[in-house]
Structures are given as structure tokens and as C-alpha cells.
Amino acid sequence: MSDLHLQVNGDPRTVPGPATLLDLLGHLGIDPRMVVVELNREIVRRPRLGEVSLGEGDQIELVHFVGGG
Amino acid sequence: MTDLIDTPLTVGGRTFTSRLLVGTGKYRNNQEMVAAIAASGAEVVTVAVRRVDLDRTKEEGVLYHLDPSRCFLLANTAGCYTADDAIRYARLAREAGFNEFIKLEVIGDRDTLLPDTDGLLTATRTLAAEGFKVMAYTNDDLIAALRLEEAGAVAVMPLASPIGSGLGLLNPYSIRSIKQRLTVPVLVDAGVGTASDACLTMEQGVDGILMNTAIAEAEDPVAMATAMRYAVEAGRLAFLAGRMPRREIAVPSSPARGMLG
Numbered sequence: 001m002s003d004l005h006l007q008v009n010g011d012p013r014t015v016p017g018p019a020t021l022l023d024l025l026g027h028l029g030i031d032p033r034m035v036v037v038e039l040n041r042e043i044v045r046r047p048r049l050g051e052v053s054l055g056e057g058d059q060i061e062l063v064h065f066v067g068g069g
Numbered sequence: 070m071t072d073l074i075d076t077p078l079t080v081g082g083r084t085f086t087s088r089l090l091v092g093t094g095k096y097r098n099n100q101e102m103v104a105a106i107a108a109s110g111a112e113v114v115t116v117a118v119r120r121v122d123l124d125r126t127k128e129e130g131v132l133y134h135l136d137p138s139r140c141f142l143l144a145n146t147a148g149c150y151t152a153d154d155a156i157r158y159a160r161l162a163r164e165a166g167f168n169e170f171i172k173l174e175v176i177g178d179r180d181t182l183l184p185d186t187d188g189l190l191t192a193t194r195t196l197a198a199e200g201f202k203v204m205a206y207t208n209d210d211l212i213a214a215l216r217l218e219e220a221g222a223v224a225v226m227p228l229a230s231p232i233g234s235g236l237g238l239l240n241p242y243s244i245r246s247i248k249q250r251l252t253v254p255v256l257v258d259a260g261v262g263t264a265s266d267a268c269l270t271m272e273q274g275v276d277g278i279l280m281n282t283a284i285a286e287a288e289d290p291v292a293m294a295t296a297m298r299y300a301v302e303a304g305r306l307a308f309l310a311g312r313m314p315r316r317e318i319a320v321p322s323s324p325a326r327g328m329l330g
Contacts, residue, residue: 068117
């Protein structure tokens with residue numbers, strides 16, 4: 001058990017390890033149905049979020065739709 | 070009324086109820102956005118892909134306010150300045166799971182937000198090969214439009230004038246020439262400021278218009294959305310009706326015969 005130091009949407013975040021992407025979303029209070037997840041620039045599809053383990057220094061992007069033209 | 074005379078708009082195999090497409094940006098609040106979209110009668114509604122704000126998730130996500138079962142969500146790649154960035158955003162948008170359409174923007178200049186046609190062509194080829202239905206925002210340039218069609222775009226979207234400028238239709242001739250030469254739908258995107266701009270644009274014979282700022286920044290967006298709905302229908306009907314020729318001399322409307330002696 002050790003802390004994982006991540007970059008989430010460009011900001012440093014620390015979460016207790018081991019953790020999956022689904023754990024990270026839970027930690028951040030984000031509904032997985034409302035976001036698309038990129039891990040180190042690769043999209044991780046929703047059904048796999050609970051299978052993909054996070055590693056030290058991982059870069060995660062969480063995106064969604066906002067108003068735009 | 071229009072549907073008695075007109076055929077519906079079909080893009081990339083999908084048929085849409087309205088020739089007016091609207092954006093969801095820059096509204097003063099979400100209630101006003103929802104009411105304006107309803108008043109516009111638009112079915113296609115554009116959205117942007119952005120990072121979730123990790124501190125205030127619930128308020129900014131547009132899907133908390135729009136019902137995806139009642140509108141067709143068209144994601145854009147607004148803000149992208151390279152083909153690679155636009156491709157990345159398009160892939161993220163598709164992963165949200167609504168459809169394979171993307172309104173492709175590759176911007177070439179920060180002051181004018183004019184498109185980078187080289188980047189657009191590169192991104193269109195890549196995305197079309199990946200099964201995307203690319204609707205490409207481009208200049209009012211016939212050659213760029215033809216190349217985008219060849220590259221696999223399902224619709225080409227030339228600008229009326231720069232994004233958010235409200236300058237109206239600057240080059241009706243270019244828009245007409247693009248419409249006359251392309252097989253895929255031509256949807257004018259960006260630049261209209263008020264209802265007469267939309268009407269004049271539709272009178273050029275294009276298949277539809279996408280707008281955002283003209284409605285969102287109007288003093289009363291719901292009233293402007295209503296005006297735009299009628300303007301798009303009026304312009305479309307006027308185009309289908311076929312206007313009278315322009316003449317340099319007057320021709321009386323009342324009979325010359327039968328005047329008093």
C-alpha cells in the first residue's frame with residue numbers, strides 16, 4: 001500500500017494505491033457514465049475502467065461535453 | 070408548411086427535421102439555452118469536448134441540461150489548432166457514445182479563427198477512414214470544399230463570416246459556387262448575426278445553417294431563436310420558389326391598358 005502520484009486534468013493528485021481508474025473516479029466523486037477517460041493519451045473504454053490499474057506518474061484526462069458552437 | 074414543398078435534410082445517412090443547427094455555447098444560463106434551442110426547432114445541437122472541472126462537476130456538463138434523446142448531439146473539435154489535436158478530440162467525443170458524427174474544426178489563426186485547410190484535409194482523411202462522419206468547418210473557398218468532399222467529409226460547412234463576428238454573409242457568390250459544385254450537403258457555419266443574414270444565406274440554396282452566437286448573444290435569445298427558425302424556413306422556401314429576375318428598369322404591376330383618356 002502506497003500513495004500514487006498522478007496528473008489528473010493537468011493537476012497533481014494523490015490517491016491511495018493500489019487503485020483502478022474506476023477507483024479514481026469514485027475518489028473524485030465522478031459518475032463514470034458522464035465522462036470519457038484517457039490514460040497516458042489512450043482512451044480507456046467505460047467497461048474497462050474497473051480493470052485498468054493506475055501506476056505512479058500516470059497522466060489521466062477526464063473529459064465531458066460542455067456548451068459549444 | 071415547409072415540409073409540404075421541401076425534402077428533409079439528410080447528412081451522412083441521417084435525416085433531420087430542421088435545416089437550422091444550433092450551438093450551446095455562450096448562453097447566460099442553462100435555462101435560457103434550453104428554451105432557445107426549443108424555440109429554434111433545431112434537432113442538431115453542437116457541444117464541445119473539455120476537461121471536467123474536478124471541483125464543480127455537476128454544473129458545467131451540458132448533458133445535465135440537454136436531453137440526448139430529444140436532440141442530436143454533434144460534438145465539435147473547437148479550439149484545436151492541429152490535425153492531431155482535432156483527431157484526439159474527435160475520438161474522445163465518439164467514446165461518449167452518442168454517434169459517429171463530428172463537426173471538425175482545425176483553426177489556423179487566433180485572431181480570426183479562420184480554418185487551417187491543410188490540417189482539415191489531414192484530419193478528415195484520418196477520421197473518415199476510422200468511420201467518423203466528418204462535417205468540416207471550412208473557409209468559403211470552393212477548392213478547399215471540393216478537397217474536403219474528396220477526402221470523405223459527409224458535409225462541408227463554409228463560413229458566412231468569422232466565428233462569433235455577426236458580420237453576416239460576406240461572399241454569397243462563394244457560397245453559391247460551393248453549393249453548385251458539391252454533392253454532399255453544404256451547411257453554412259458561423260457568422261450570421263440576425264434573421265436577415267440567415268434568410269439571405271438560405272436563399273443561396275445551401276442545405277442548412279449552424280449558428281450559436283447570433284442566438285446566445287441576442288438580448289432575448291428565445292425571441293431570436295424563433296426569428297432564426299422562421300428566417301431559415303423563409304430563405305429555404307424563397308430559394309425553392311425561385312426569385313424573379315433583377316432588372317435595371319421598372320415594370321408596372323398594374324395594366325397599362327384601360328387608363329382614362
